[in-house]
Amino acid sequence: MNVNVSKDNKTTLIEVSGRIDSTNANELGGALMTEINAGNMQLVVDLASVDYMSSAGLREIVSALKKVRGKGDLRLARPSERVLEVLEMAGLDTIFQIFPDQALALSSYV
Amino acid sequence: MYPQENRLTIMGRLDEIARARDFVAVVARNVGLSEKSIHHCALAVDETCTNIIEHGYQDQGQDKPIEIICLFEPAKFSISIRDVGPAFNPLLHNDPDPAATLDERSHGGWGIYFVKEFMDQVWYLRDGNYNQLTMSKTLNP
Numbered sequence: 001m002n003v004n005v006s007k008d009n010k011t012t013l014i015e016v017s018g019r020i021d022s023t024n025a026n027e028l029g030g031a032l033m034t035e036i037n038a039g040n041m042q043l044v045v046d047l048a049s050v051d052y053m054s055s056a057g058l059r060e061i062v063s064a065l066k067k068v069r070g071k072g073d074l075r076l077a078r079p080s081e082r083v084l085e086v087l088e089m090a091g092l093d094t095i096f097q098i099f100p101d102q103a104l105a106l107s108s109y110v
Numbered sequence: 111m112y113p114q115e116n117r118l119t120i121m122g123r124l125d126e127i128a129r130a131r132d133f134v135a136v137v138a139r140n141v142g143l144s145e146k147s148i149h150h151c152a153l154a155v156d157e158t159c160t161n162i163i164e165h166g167y168q169d170q171g172q173d174k175p176i177e178i179i180c181l182f183e184p185a186k187f188s189i190s191i192r193d194v195g196p197a198f199n200p201l202l203h204n205d206p207d208p209a210a211t212l213d214e215r216s217h218g219g220w221g222i223y224f225v226k227e228f229m230d231q232v233w234y235l236r237d238g239n240y241n242q243l244t245m246s247k248t249l250n251p
Contacts, residue, residue, distance in 0.1 A: 021131075022160040023124045052149075054156050055220035062215060069212065082149050089227055090220055091208030 001050075003031045011109050012040040013102070017049035020057035029060035032074070036064060041072025044105045048078035058090055065096065073097065077105035114141070114182040120159070122171020122193070127159045130178050134189060138247075141182040147247050150228035151189060154245050157221035158191045158200075166195025166241065188246040198241055199234045201226070 001018035012035050020028060035043060045061060047053070065074045075097045079087060087093050099105035118133045120126035131152045138148045155178065163171055177192040205226070206219040226232050229245040236242070 019128075021156055022127065022164070052152075054153060054160070055224060056160065058220060059217055062212070063217070066212060086153070086224070089208065089224060090206075091210065095212055 001027065003028055005031060005035065007040075008106050011042045011044060011106050013044050013046060013106065015046040015049070019052040020050055020060075021052070021054045022056040025054075025056035025060045028057065029063060032060065032064035033067070036067050041068045042109045043068065043072065043074040044077055044099075044102070045074060046077045046102050046105070047080065047083050048102070050083055051080060053083045053086055055086075055090070058086065058092065061096070062092070073109075075099060075105050075108060077102045112183050116180045118178045119175050120178070122163050122167040122174040122176055124160065124163055126176075127156055127163075130159055130176070131156050133178060134180060137180045137182075138187060141187055143187060143247060143249070147187075151187070151245075151247065154225040154229050155189060155191065157224050158243055158245075161200060161221050162191070162193045162195060162241075166193050166198055171195075185249050186246050187249060188244055190242055190244040192237070192240045192242045194239050195241060197236050199236075200243065201232060201234050 001016065001020055001024045004015045006013050014031060016028060061074065068074055077099045079098060097108065099108065116137045118130060120130050134155045135148050135152045138151045159176055162176055163169065167174055174194055179190040181188040200222045203222065205223050225245055230248045232245045234243050
């Protein structure tokens with residue numbers, strides 16, 4: 001798994017690639033918490049290049065969402081069919097705002 | 111000839127799980143499961159092994175085995191996962207609620223829920239010193 005963080009105006013874009021599982025989910029959680037602790041509360045996590053995510057990954061994005069709630073948001077972009085199926089099974093498709101396009105997710109904060 | 115059996119033993123460490131996941135995916139692909147079903151099987155194995163390592167073996171399972179046994183019969187593909195941790199039936203735990211709000215959500219519980227939801231049948235057996243969780247996909251005719 002790779003995590004790439006960049007800034008787009010006031011929004012922080014976190015692009016993740018590879019497989020998110022119990023061996024590395026904490027790295028994603030750490031990257032999210034680093035941004036949140038730095039005061040970056042408008043987050044977009046782009047999952048386009050994530051071909052696999054287990055419940056360990058869900059745990060990290062839910063924790064981060066709880067942390068930013070009320071001060072900002074954590075929005076998801078471009079989950080693959082497999083990742084979306086996992087999000088839906090956990091009922092997270094109604095908790096997270098999910099966008100089919102990265103630009104739409106970024107501009108949703110404006 | 112049926113049944114066809116394939117076995118793998120990994121050690122109780124998180125960095126071994128990818129090997130179990132890949133093994134099951136290869137076997138499932140060889141017997142003709144769809145890519146969607148293969149993903150379900152790999153996820154179910156991942157979640158089960160993660161639970162065993164983190165809870166059954168309490169992250170001290172470096173020298174303890176987890177056995178993965180795939181069994182292919184004409185209408186069914188089954189995966190049994192065996193560990194030597196304390197007796198524990200994960201199917202007796204309450205399921206988390208997918209309709210829960212963000213506030214109502216706690217951290218855990220989704221792994222076994224995914225196993226139950228993504229596989230067609232799941233059952234638990236205490237076999238001597240082993241916990242055995244078996245999960246299967248019914249194959250379409």
